[in-house]
Amino acid sequence: MIRFLLKVVLLAGVFYGVAYLLDGIEVIPNPDGPLGEPGTYLWIALIFAVINAVVGPILRLLSLPFVLLTLGLFLLVVNAALLGITAALTDRLQVDGFGAAVLGGLLLAVGGWIADQLTEKR
Template sequence: MPGFIVRLAINILALWVADALVPGMRIAGAGTFILAGLLLGVVNALVRPVLLLLTLPFTVLTLGLFVLVINAAMLGLVSVFLENFTLNGFPSAFWGALVVSLTSGLTSYLIGPTGSVDMMVVRSSKRRE
């Protein structure tokens, strides 16, 4: 359960950053951010893997860049279901998906799946005198 809550919080944060940075992407209201975060998680868990499999040749030919198009499609799909989430065309969806991907990737890297900040401690074997 903590992993789900962390993932939801990361999705909401990523959508908030994209909303602030991407012209043509508008999410109105805190409730819409929460619903969009939930729906993005569901869409990424159920629809995205099927699309990734079906578009594998394009993804290989573009050296993985086609995944951004799929991410834009997932963001567009979420916006279809939510009235207060608008995207003005494919460029807004593309740049929004890029910002969401970068933000959620960086946040997931900094925050572990358990919700704690992972730190690496290096101790020297030499004693200070």
């Protein structure tokens, strides 16, 4: 449980970086929230982590033929879909267009991989 929460905190930092770097992805911070503006990033990261853990494996399984056909590049589309689902569930995240979703999904996949490596048990 602690590793999951640590991963959510790391993903919140990744979301901050993605929103800073990409023009098509915007996080609307809530300064009046319980944790202030950082709480917004934590909330979005928590939603994304849950979506990735629940819906992600189902989408990856259903898209397996396309993933094999494209040698794994279709996983970028799956990550973009997960980011789009997250944006649909919260009004604090806006994704403008498919290209921004694919680039954001790529950056989140790399950031999630790094978070996994940092929180992995050794």
